[in-house]
Amino acid sequence: MGHVIEDLTAVIEARKAQPPAGSYTAQLFAKGENEMLKKMGEEMVEVIVAAKGETTERVVYELADVVYHTLVFLSARGLSWATIEDELQRRFGH
Structure with missing residues (x-):
């Protein structure tokens, strides 16, 4: 995800x-x-x-909202995006 997630988290x-x-x-x-x-x-x-009848741009816009709200929730729980990345690495062995 790069610096955008880090910047937004900050x-x-x-x-x-x-x-x-x-x-x-x-x-x-x-x-x-x-x-x-x-x-x-x-x-x-x-x-x-959006996925069922709107543009790809609208889908991307709404998914960005999901990521933002997820980051807020993670912060409230004392977690970070790195926690999610760690879980994905555990699952997929990378």
Whole structure:
């Protein structure tokens, strides 16, 4: 995933540590895990809807939302994208 995931994770962590007024990310942290899970579910539904009848660009847009919400959830759990990469390596032996 490269630097984009690392950069986005750094922004998410900063929003968690010092929530700026008006930050959507800070709002997700304030609302808690249930709201994060709700948003993840909504975004997955949007991916499915896009995949069934919209453009490839729309699918990519919605998948980016899924990744963002996943990163916020991982941060809330004290995990990182590296945790996911480690699991994928374990599964696929690379």
